Amino acid sequence: MDDETVPMTFLAELGRALNAREGVDPELASLLSQHLLTATPEEDCVGQTLRAITNLAAKRVAPKKETDE
Amino acid sequence: MSDAPYLLEELQLSGFRAYLVPKTFDFASKRCLAVFAPNASGKSSIIDALEFMFSSDGTLERLGLRTIHNQAGVVALVHNLAAEKNIESFVLMRFKRGTLKSEALRNASGATRERPIEVAAVNACFTVNPIIRGHALRGFVEEQTAEQRYEAVARWLQLGPLVDIQRNLRALRQRVKAAAEDQSSLTRVDTQTARKTSNAVTAWDNVAVMTHANAILRLLDETLSMSSLDRADPVFITVQDRARAEELNLGLEGLRQIRRAAVNIFELEHSGERGESLATGILPQLEDAVGSYAKARETEALERTAAANSIFDELWKAAEPLFAEGTPVPDTCPICSTPITASAAGSAQVVRQHLATHRAELAAYAKAKKDLNAASSTVDRLRARLIAAIQTLQSLLSEAYADPEENLLAYLTALEAWNAGDLPEAEPLKEFLDKLIKALDVSIVEIEERQGENTYRKALNKIEELIELLDERELAVRTLDELGKLSTELTAQASFISGEIRKKVQALLDTLQTPLNDIYSKIQGAGATAIRLELPSEDDTNQQRLNLVVDFAANREGVQPSGYLSDSQIHSLALALRLAAIKRFNTAAPIIALDDIVTSYDADHRRAIAGLLATDFTDSQLIITTHDERFFIYLKDQLGDRNWHFTRIIRLDKDFGPRFVDHRVSEAMIESRWHEGESAANEMRQAEEEWLLQVCRDFGVDARIRTAERAHSYERGELADALAAFLRGKGLTPPMVPGVNNRFLTSLQVGAVENFGSHFQDGPYGDGSKGDEQARWAEFKLFREAFACHKCGKRRFKRPKELNKPVCSKEGCEAQFEFVAPAPPVTLGVSGDAAVKAETVTELLQ
Numbered sequence: 001m002d003d004e005t006v007p008m009t010f011l012a013e014l015g016r017a018l019n020a021r022e023g024v025d026p027e028l029a030s031l032l033s034q035h036l037l038t039a040t041p042e043e044d045c046v047g048q049t050l051r052a053i054t055n056l057a058a059k060r061v062a063p064k065k066e067t068d069e
Numbered sequence: 070m071s072d073a074p075y076l077l078e079e080l081q082l083s084g085f086r087a088y089l090v091p092k093t094f095d096f097a098s099k100r101c102l103a104v105f106a107p108n109a110s111g112k113s114s115i116i117d118a119l120e121f122m123f124s125s126d127g128t129l130e131r132l133g134l135r136t137i138h139n140q141a142g143v144v145a146l147v148h149n150l151a152a153e154k155n156i157e158s159f160v161l162m163r164f165k166r167g168t169l170k171s172e173a174l175r176n177a178s179g180a181t182r183e184r185p186i187e188v189a190a191v192n193a194c195f196t197v198n199p200i201i202r203g204h205a206l207r208g209f210v211e212e213q214t215a216e217q218r219y220e221a222v223a224r225w226l227q228l229g230p231l232v233d234i235q236r237n238l239r240a241l242r243q244r245v246k247a248a249a250e251d252q253s254s255l256t257r258v259d260t261q262t263a264r265k266t267s268n269a270v271t272a273w274d275n276v277a278v279m280t281h282a283n284a285i286l287r288l289l290d291e292t293l294s295m296s297s298l299d300r301a302d303p304v305f306i307t308v309q310d311r312a313r314a315e316e317l318n319l320g321l322e323g324l325r326q327i328r329r330a331a332v333n334i335f336e337l338e339h340s341g342e343r344g345e346s347l348a349t350g351i352l353p354q355l356e357d358a359v360g361s362y363a364k365a366r367e368t369e370a371l372e373r374t375a376a377a378n379s380i381f382d383e384l385w386k387a388a389e390p391l392f393a394e395g396t397p398v399p400d401t402c403p404i405c406s407t408p409i410t411a412s413a414a415g416s417a418q419v420v421r422q423h424l425a426t427h428r429a430e431l432a433a434y435a436k437a438k439k440d441l442n443a444a445s446s447t448v449d450r451l452r453a454r455l456i457a458a459i460q461t462l463q464s465l466l467s468e469a470y471a472d473p474e475e476n477l478l479a480y481l482t483a484l485e486a487w488n489a490g491d492l493p494e495a496e497p498l499k500e501f502l503d504k505l506i507k508a509l510d511v512s513i514v515e516i517e518e519r520q521g522e523n524t525y526r527k528a529l530n531k532i533e534e535l536i537e538l539l540d541e542r543e544l545a546v547r548t549l550d551e552l553g554k555l556s557t558e559l560t561a562q563a564s565f566i567s568g569e570i571r572k573k574v575q576a577l578l579d580t581l582q583t584p585l586n587d588i589y590s591k592i593q594g595a596g597a598t599a600i601r602l603e604l605p606s607e608d609d610t611n612q613q614r615l616n617l618v619v620d621f622a623a624n625r626e627g628v629q630p631s632g633y634l635s636d637s638q639i640h641s642l643a644l645a646l647r648l649a650a651i652k653r654f655n656t657a658a659p660i661i662a663l664d665d666i667v668t669s670y671d672a673d674h675r676r677a678i679a680g681l682l683a684t685d686f687t688d689s690q691l692i693i694t695t696h697d698e699r700f701f702i703y704l705k706d707q708l709g710d711r712n713w714h715f716t717r718i719i720r721l722d723k724d725f726g727p728r729f730v731d732h733r734v735s736e737a738m739i740e741s742r743w744h745e746g747e748s749a750a751n752e753m754r755q756a757e758e759e760w761l762l763q764v765c766r767d768f769g770v771d772a773r774i775r776t777a778e779r780a781h782s783y784e785r786g787e788l789a790d791a792l793a794a795f796l797r798g799k800g801l802t803p804p805m806v807p808g809v810n811n812r813f814l815t816s817l818q819v820g821a822v823e824n825f826g827s828h829f830q831d832g833p834y835g836d837g838s839k840g841d842e843q844a845r846w847a848e849f850k851l852f853r854e855a856f857a858c859h860k861c862g863k864r865r866f867k868r869p870k871e872l873n874k875p876v877c878s879k880e881g882c883e884a885q886f887e888f889v890a891p892a893p894p895v896t897l898g899v900s901g902d903a904a905v906k907a908e909t910v911t912e913l914l915q
């Protein structure tokens with residue numbers, strides 16, 4: 001098989017292309033690249049990504065903590 | 070590493086499926102094989118051997134691993150007589166890759182049945198499953214869903230991980246969407262709202278909750294009303310201030326606590342009707358107890374005097390039974406022997422009265438003493454309780470008021486010092502307590518009338534709980550909103566990813582589309598409608614699909630094949646797709662196994678498929694089994710015999726296996742056996758039978774017509790008899806074979822060879838050695854040489870009906886057959902058992 005059909009190469013390029021898209025949510029794209037866009041995903045990769053997305057949502061809506069200047 | 074493809078050089082089945090006795094297929098000289106056989110005669114077992122050998126779990130798809138779900142399990146891999154006949158059950162393959170050779174044996178019995186490493190290496194070259202079974206072809210077009218078809222084809226293209234990504238993305242999208250729509254966090258807030266408002270508000274509602282909060286405040290102050298549930302609301306701040314102030318003052322509960330402590334010591338309850346007062350509490354109880362104690366002391370003193378003679382108590386107690394009623398009265402005193410009548414008492418009756426009187430005086434004293442002790446204990450207990458109660462009240466008053474109460478302290482000091490006699494003066498304490506209780510009652514009534522049980526602290530706590538619930542709810546709403554946005558963004562990103570994957574799959578499919586249609590049109594004819602492989606966009610209701618569509622007519626474009634194509638067209642489509650994929654992607658191991666693939670076709674299509682295989686798959690190693698004789702003949706006609714071996718199974722012997730009509734054993738197969746240190750007896754026997762049959766055919770010998778049960782099979786002895794009779798009839802005498810004890814030919818005629826065990830040997834039932842086999846094989850070859858053309862050396866003859874003797878079949882030679890004197894035997898380590906004994910064949914046959 002030539003390089004063109006090797007998923008690893010393709011997936012790496014796909015991850016870069018996803019991040020380079022205009023208006024893309026980079027944090028979400030990063031999570032997808034990390035957990036799903038791999039030829040050897042974890043067995044519970046869907047559950048892990050879901051938890052990561054839920055945590056991302058919680059982080060974004062959490063009240064800003066006042067920091068001591 | 071060689072770039073040459075893997076090819077199968079030998080396949081052996083032993084105790085496997087229909088094959089009991091080991092059967093070897095040699096692909097060394099001719100790499101392709103076509104087997105014709107009626108149904109249920111063992112031809113599919115050859116394909117089964119390939120499937121079994123390459124399977125990951127050592128079974129066949131239709132058998133499964135266990136004998137459940139209507140599958141036969143791995144037990145069915147093994148021939149049912151293998152154990153009884155002590156024949157090992159295995160499949161053996163020999164591969165070559167350029168000049169490199171490898172061998173793999175896989176046991177069909179046992180729990181492990183592990184796939185040999187050598188096979189795994191070959192298997193890794195199969196991008197597409199190289200085994201095509203006719204019965205499964207239709208399913209790919211008709212039974213598989215578009216989703217299943219997409220997954221299967223994508224895996225053919227080695228894009229399985231991309232299919233998994235698409236599936237995972239789809240599952241993730243569904244779960245994130247579900248999480249964004251999950252209202253359980255809001256439901257929890259509703260449940261808490263109902264609990265915190267005592268069901269006044271059963272589900273969160275901003276207005277209703279605000280109204281409830283202000284209703285709580287109005288119980289304290291009619292003027293208090295918050296405009297929002299916010300810690301910055303001015304009214305909330307006011308409530309906080311008042312709660313703090315309330316904590317600094319003595320509240321309702323504090324007053325009630327002091328009152329309970331005071332009443333516990335002393336309270337003067339006034340009766341409304343007769344103006345009488347009743348004192349209650351520990352202090353009056355102690356005063357009563359002290360009075361009772363004084364009386365008990367007096368009584369005890371009196372009774373003690375009356376019982377002054379208690380020293381005689383033991384004497385009286387001992388004498389009482391002697392003078393008891395109904396017992397014989399003694400005549401004399403038991404102590405001094407004075408006659409009773411002469412004593413001061415004068416009679417037993419007087420003695421009995423005297424004893425009773427003194428015993429009663431002692432009992433009264435005992436009771437008085439007991440009462441005194443009880444009164445003393447009561448005084449001690451009440452005194453301790455009173456001291457504790459006064460201390461408690463003192464403590465509460467100290468917390469509420471800065472200065473301790475003097476009357477309380479003075480009485481406490483006196484009580485702690487009191488030991489006996491009259492109690493300390495309690496009137497000042499009683500007056501103080503009476504005033505205190507009355508003052509407390511006034512304060513309590515005043516507070517109760519003003520705000521009841523409500524306090525600012527309680528109200529503040531309730532409102533803070535509601536604000537916390539509001540915060541929690543707003544956080545939940547914001548989280549769900551953010552998850553909704555992420556879900557939308559995920560859909561967009563997943564669509565992009567899946568789209569890119571689809572493009573990649575489509576690009577590879579495009580490389581398949583042209584060969585697919587080439588093959589399809591060669592089977593179905595040049596006018597066949599082209600098939601398109603399309604990947605429609607993934608949507609919410611369907612995962613990625615692969616559509617096989619045809620433009621059937623101007624008004625039926627892009628339609629599903631199953632609705633418009635004939636049975637044979639659908640079959641052809643599936644076959645073409647598989648063959649195109651195998652040809653395109655299995656270049657490193659171009660082995661193709663076709664099991665009964667022409668059941669749906671008429672004669673023209675069968676011929677077309679044979680032609681297709683002849684023209685488009687010349688570089689492949691094809692192994693074909695069929696029960697269709699016409700297809701088999703087409704294959705022979707079109708494929709020629711340069712790279713092909715054609716054979717037939719003529720019957721299936723249950724205690725042997727499939728019987729092949731002419732599967733030739735090659736010299737190389739026998740040499741290979743010996744090279745591996747194994748016996749070649751079976752191969753030799755088969756080679757000899759093959760030679761006998763060929764000579765008999767070429768010479769046109771007469772043979773007895775067989776019974777219907779074995780119409781096409783001749784026993785070795787029959788062939789030897791027929792040949793011997795023919796040679797005698799024609800006056801042809803085989804030359805002697807010098808130095809050879811040719812028992813083999815003798816046994817041929819008498820049929821003794823068929824009773825041999827697994828080896829050749831001089832004794833029919835002894836163990837043969839490799840040397841014996843080699844000697845026997847040399848004898849046979851020497852004998853066979855006598856049947857070569859004396860003119861050109863070729864070994865094929867013919868005898869048309871008009872000829873008496875056979876002639877050489879080589880064009881231009883056609884020399885009449887006569888025996889050639891054999892060359893001296895080649896010595897191959899002949900054992901001493903193979904003793905030299907000069908005999909002619911004729912002599913032996915006679």
